[in-house]
Amino acid sequence: MTQLAIIAGYLALLLGLGALASRMSRGTSRDYLLASHSIGPVLLLMSLFGTTMTAFALVGSTGKSYQLGIGVYGLMASSSGIVHSLCFFVIGVKLWKLGQKYGYTTQVEYFRDRLGSHAFGYLLFPVLVGLVIPYLLMGVLGAGAVINGVTRGAFPELFAADGHGVPPWLGSLVICLVVLGYVFTGGMRGTAWANAFQTTVFMVLGVVTFVVIAREIGGGESFLESLQGATGRVLESHPEKLVMKPHPLFFLSFLLIPLSAGMFPHLFQHWLTARSASAFKLPVIVHPFFILIVWVPCVMVGAWATSAVVDGQQVFATPPENVNTVLPIMVAKVAGPVLSGLLAAGILAAVMSSLDSQFLCLGTMFTNDIVLAGRKGNRPVDDTRVVQLARWFIVAIVAVTYLLSLGTPAAIFDLGLWCFAGFSGLVPLVVAALYWRRLTSCGAAASVVAMVGTWLALFFGDMGVYPPDPRYRFLEMLPVAAIVAVPALVLVVVSLLTRPPDESVLARFFPEKTQAPRSVR
Amino acid sequence: MTKRGATSAVWGRRAFWLSVVVLVAIQQYPGFWDSRTLVLDFLPAPLFYQVVVTLLAVALWWVGTLVAWPDDGQSETTETTETTEATAGGEMAPREDGS
Numbered sequence: 001m002t003q004l005a006i007i008a009g010y011l012a013l014l015l016g017l018g019a020l021a022s023r024m025s026r027g028t029s030r031d032y033l034l035a036s037h038s039i040g041p042v043l044l045l046m047s048l049f050g051t052t053m054t055a056f057a058l059v060g061s062t063g064k065s066y067q068l069g070i071g072v073y074g075l076m077a078s079s080s081g082i083v084h085s086l087c088f089f090v091i092g093v094k095l096w097k098l099g100q101k102y103g104y105t106t107q108v109e110y111f112r113d114r115l116g117s118h119a120f121g122y123l124l125f126p127v128l129v130g131l132v133i134p135y136l137l138m139g140v141l142g143a144g145a146v147i148n149g150v151t152r153g154a155f156p157e158l159f160a161a162d163g164h165g166v167p168p169w170l171g172s173l174v175i176c177l178v179v180l181g182y183v184f185t186g187g188m189r190g191t192a193w194a195n196a197f198q199t200t201v202f203m204v205l206g207v208v209t210f211v212v213i214a215r216e217i218g219g220g221e222s223f224l225e226s227l228q229g230a231t232g233r234v235l236e237s238h239p240e241k242l243v244m245k246p247h248p249l250f251f252l253s254f255l256l257i258p259l260s261a262g263m264f265p266h267l268f269q270h271w272l273t274a275r276s277a278s279a280f281k282l283p284v285i286v287h288p289f290f291i292l293i294v295w296v297p298c299v300m301v302g303a304w305a306t307s308a309v310v311d312g313q314q315v316f317a318t319p320p321e322n323v324n325t326v327l328p329i330m331v332a333k334v335a336g337p338v339l340s341g342l343l344a345a346g347i348l349a350a351v352m353s354s355l356d357s358q359f360l361c362l363g364t365m366f367t368n369d370i371v372l373a374g375r376k377g378n379r380p381v382d383d384t385r386v387v388q389l390a391r392w393f394i395v396a397i398v399a400v401t402y403l404l405s406l407g408t409p410a411a412i413f414d415l416g417l418w419c420f421a422g423f424s425g426l427v428p429l430v431v432a433a434l435y436w437r438r439l440t441s442c443g444a445a446a447s448v449v450a451m452v453g454t455w456l457a458l459f460f461g462d463m464g465v466y467p468p469d470p471r472y473r474f475l476e477m478l479p480v481a482a483i484v485a486v487p488a489l490v491l492v493v494v495s496l497l498t499r500p501p502d503e504s505v506l507a508r509f510f511p512e513k514t515q516a517p518r519s520v521r
Numbered sequence: 522m523t524k525r526g527a528t529s530a531v532w533g534r535r536a537f538w539l540s541v542v543v544l545v546a547i548q549q550y551p552g553f554w555d556s557r558t559l560v561l562d563f564l565p566a567p568l569f570y571q572v573v574v575t576l577l578a579v580a581l582w583w584v585g586t587l588v589a590w591p592d593d594g595q596s597e598t599t600e601t602t603e604t605t606e607a608t609a610g611g612e613m614a615p616r617e618d619g620s
Contacts (some may be wrong), residue, residue: 030604033562071554072567078571089582093591201586227563235559242565244554246598281586288578296572 003332004166005350006341012180014352017194018182025483025506030296040275047192049290050082050199050353055324057291058206058298058350059429060412062330063323065302066316069241070414071179072302073256077295081288083258088284091262091427092271094434096280096295098509099272106361107430108369112331114433116505117441123448125369129267129397129424132358134419135264136401138412139355142324143175143348144168144405149328150344172405175348176398184391191275191356198349203293205346209331210297212343216334216358217308217315219298229270231300233307241303256484260423266354266361281382294350298327324409331474362397363390364458418459421480425451427489432495437506441497448489454483533588535580544581550573 054060065072095110104110107128108121145168152165159167182194211223218229234241244251261267272278305326308315310333320326331343367390372381429447432439459478475480548571556566564572 070565072570074571075550078574078578082541082544082548085578085582089585089591176585177605223562224561229560231565232561232562239557242559243557243569244551244567246554248549251551255545277591281590284586285579285583288575288582290576292572296568297566343551505558 001154002337003341005344010345013053015181018185028108032387039366041279043196044279045283045286046196046199050195051270051357053294053350054354055351055412056416057328058347059324061298062302062327064413065299065306070299070303073243073295073299074244077291079255080258081291084261085284087262088280093280095275104367106365107265114509115441115444118225118442120367123408123445133401136358137404138416140172140353140401140405141353142412144172144326145345146328146347147171150340158408169406180350181446183356183359191360194356194385195353198353202350203347205343209343213330213334222254225388230304235302237307241306247474247476253481256424257482259418260420263423263426266357270359271508339426354434359394363394366393405408405429421454423484424480425483425487428491437510438495440495440498440501443491446492446494451487454486537585537589540581
């Protein structure tokens with residue numbers, strides 16, 4: 001019960017933060033959606049990192065490391081350290097500049113302008129929403145698993161089927177309602193603040209979790225001896241968890257997964273909150289280091305969990321049915337109720353710091369790309385009505401996601417690989433839009449259709465199972481390789497075969513190449 | 522900018538992007554995958570290697586912001602067309618992180 005009280009207190013704190021941000025609001029939709037482009041480098045770093053580090057990074061990585069061993073860090077974390085910053089560098093700064101110049105709030109607004117095609121927005125919008133839903137699902141599943149994991153045994157008379165802990169369906173529901181609460185009251189400013197606060201919370205408590213777990217299962221006088229003891233146990237009973245054995249092509253294909261950050265709609269919206277282009281410098285540099293701080297402990301804890309012994313009993317005598325519970329169960333086993341509650345709040349912070357941005361972004365996309373874009377003539381806009389519509393759409397999507405979470409729980413890591421593969425498949429489109437004048441609306445549309453077709457064909461046609469099969473390979477690589485390559489090829493071929501875009505459109509997006517060349521002074 | 526300075530900047534950018542490619546190659550190098558060495562007797566060598574790659578990435582992106590930053594103008598936020606702004610009023614946005 002103590003754990004639950006601490007978690008409840010933390011959730012109340014977040015709702016208070018949302019209310020505080022609401023008091024600072026200027027009451028306009030631009031302030032609600034983009035915090036009036038006022039976010040500086042430090043807040044931008046924290047909010048971008050908090051947004052990209054999801055249940056996938058904490059709950060998913062620990063569970064996957066339990067299954068595969070420490071190689072998970074090489075598969076996802078070190079590649080993300082290179083590729084995420086690359087996306088901020090090559091895509092983020094450029095989109096920020098265009099967003100500033102032409103007043104964009106969403107990706108669809110940019111693509112409509114860049115391609116000179118209003119209809120393209122109606123193709124891209126459902127695809128983006130369709131990909132955000134499994135992303136949300138990871139957070140909702142992760143939240144339910146964490147609360148269940150740390151409260152197991154807290155209700156001896158209740159919830160026998162869920163280890164006498166809070167059932168995952170209930171934990172997920174509460175987290176959804178809390179995040180909806182502070183997003184609705186605080187908008188983007190509240191979300192950015194909550195992200196920064198929660199990023200700090202989960203990084204600090206993440207390190208504390210690591211130290212506590214190491215001390216408990218490793219023993220030893222000093223911290224170093226604890227680390228040596230914990231790894232030593234793995235070396236004795238599961239040495240295969242301490243090496244990497246991926247097929248080189250399989251390993252290579254993992255580089256394409258973090259590329260997905262280039263097309264996350266919520267990340268796009270966070271990019272636009274930046275006060276200046278130079279505000280991106282700090283996130284570009286520090287983001288890989290933050291990844292290291294979060295992932296190394298999680299991956300080590302996952303490997304240690306295979307051989308961990310607490311009070312003379314093996315923590316996982318048999319592999320858990322749901323690998324998402326590895327981290328929360330480890331926390332619950334080694335920490336007392338107070339610390340366990342605090343550590344759980346830290347894990348939930350990571351989960352919620354992504355959910356909030358995604359919720360807000362969905363509302364923004366719906367109002368801007370569908371409602372406002374579909375109005376006829378120059379009818380005046382009721383700002384309050386815009387914000388209300390955004391909220392209703394968010395509630396609808398969260399309800400759908402929540403219902404999906406009630407089905408068979410997928411391993412978050414494997415679900416993430418498929419979800420991120422879809423976003424990665426759209427990255428050739430945004431790169432071409434930014435850097436290739438010859439891109440046409442037909443090429444862009446064909447590329448999106450090709451991405452969706454390839455994704456569906458591989459997922460339902462070839463693999464055909466849910467939850468996703470973690471052993472699945474296509475040509476020895478992750479499906480993401482095909483999901484990126486096919487749309488990229490289609491984009492180039494169809495663009496070259498169709499009429500080049502109008503010079504008037506190109507002049508807006510490539511002004512430096514349409515002006516007469518100037519000599520260097 | 523002088524012609525010499527411009528040429529130097531171009532070469533700096535090229536060297537930076539080449540370094541990014543080299544870093545990716547280093548990240549993919551499988552030489553330590555099977556190593557059973559434990560660094561400081563607790564950190565598996567394959568994990569240690571990838572941690573070093575991450576630290577190299579930090580250093581490389583820092584260099585990138587110096588020599589290949591895509592926004593030379595250092596543009597600041599300007600008031601843009603705000604079709605949905607009801608109360609713009611031309612006021613400047615407050616700064617939110619004390620930087």
